[in-house]
Amino acid sequence: MTLYPAIDLKDGNCVRLFKGAMDEATVFNDDPAAQAAEFVKAGCKWLHLVDLNGAFAGAPVNAAAVEAILKATNVPTQLGGGIRDIATMERWLDAGLSRLILGTLAVKDPALVKEACKLFPGKIAVGIDAKGGMVAVEGWAEVSTLEVTDLARKFEDAGVAAIIHTDIDRDGTLSGVNAEASSALATAVSIPVIASGGVKDLSDIERCVAAGNLEGVITGRAIYDGGMDLKAALKIAEGVR
Numbered sequence: 604m605t606l607y608p609a610i611d612l613k614d615g616n617c618v619r620l621f622k623g624a625m626d627e628a629t630v631f632n633d634d635p636a637a638q639a640a641e642f643v644k645a646g647c648k649w650l651h652l653v654d655l656n657g658a659f660a661g662a663p664v665n666a667a668a669v670e671a672i673l674k675a676t677n678v679p680t681q682l683g684g685g686i687r688d689i690a691t692m693e694r695w696l697d698a699g700l701s702r703l704i705l706g707t708l709a710v711k712d713p714a715l716v717k718e719a720c721k722l723f724p725g726k727i728a729v730g731i732d733a734k735g736g737m738v739a740v741e742g743w744a745e746v747s748t749l750e751v752t753d754l755a756r757k758f759e760d761a762g763v764a765a766i767i768h769t770d771i772d773r774d775g776t777l778s779g780v781n782a783e784a785s786s787a788l789a790t791a792v793s794i795p796v797i798a799s800g801g802v803k804d805l806s807d808i809e810r811c812v813a814a815g816n817l818e819g820v821i822t823g824r825a826i827y828d829g830g831m832d833l834k835a836a837l838k839i840a841e842g843v844r
Contacts, residue, residue, distance in 0.1 A: 604812050605819035606840040607651035607681075607797065608642040608826060608833070610635055610672065612665035614656065619824045621775045623732075623739075625655065631827040636671035643676045645833045650680040651767075651821050657685020658706075663695075673699040683730050683767070692719055696726060704767055706730035707740040710747055713757050720762035728765040729758055729794075733784070739771055751784075755792045765795045765818055773801025775824050780807040786814035797821060804831050808839045 610617050613625070617632040632638040639650055652672065656664035663669075663685050673680060683704030686692060692703055702725075709716050709729045720727045731751050732739045738749045755766055768788050770781040778801045785798035795818035798811055802822040808831075811820040820840065825831040837843075 604840045607821040609651045609823035611653045623771050635668045636675040639672040640675045646837045652682040654684030704728045704730040710740045717761045730767045732769045734771045752791045767797045770800040777803045782810040789816040808836045
């Protein structure tokens with residue numbers, strides 16, 4: 604299983620939000636590229652980036668920070684937030700990103716997501732952000748009437764590389780990852796699922812591994828606050844004893 608350290612970008616800084624609220628951002632590093640390099644040095648094999656401003660603006664905002672991260676590291680990197688059209692996808696992939704995460708677009712224009720999967724094989728992931736089991740969009744500011752599993756099933760056989768399933772009510776709260784819901788989603792669809800939101804400690808990583816059907820888990824605040832040892836988490840995720 605892959606452990607993805609999260610770098611959430613707001614106003615050029617590396618931050619963590621509490622339950623997705625932009626006005627409850629804690630700045631952990633004002634040099635996202637240096638933070639990314641630290642994660643790679645610790646042994647991370649992937650990076651997970653989110654352009655928080657971009658998610659609300661509907662277009663890339665933290666491009667300079669993303670580009671600096673790509674220059675400072677040499678591992679595959681995925682990005683979500685503000686990616687709403689093919690031209691933006693092309694620009695990001697040309698910049699060196701390995702995977703793009705489409706969230707709002709998956710709800711509002713699933714046909715475009717499917718087109719993107721054909722144009723960029725293996726490069727498109729779908730971000731499904733859940734609040735009370737319902738899908739949230741537009742930087743989590745808007746909750747739809749669509750259930751998580753129903754949205755995921757729309758992309759069966761579309762060529763989606765992964766689904767990032769985030770429990771918004773747990774995100775940034777250190778209340779424990781919702782491994783059960785992510786695992787249930789992974790059972791319902793054939794697309795690989797990555798769990799996200801609420802990771803607190805090593806037991807959460809162990810629960811995700813024990814689920815047996817999760818491709819990965821994303822962690823943020825737990826490794827920034829120092830409550831979880833990143834190297835130990837990587838060993839658990841990768842099955843190293």
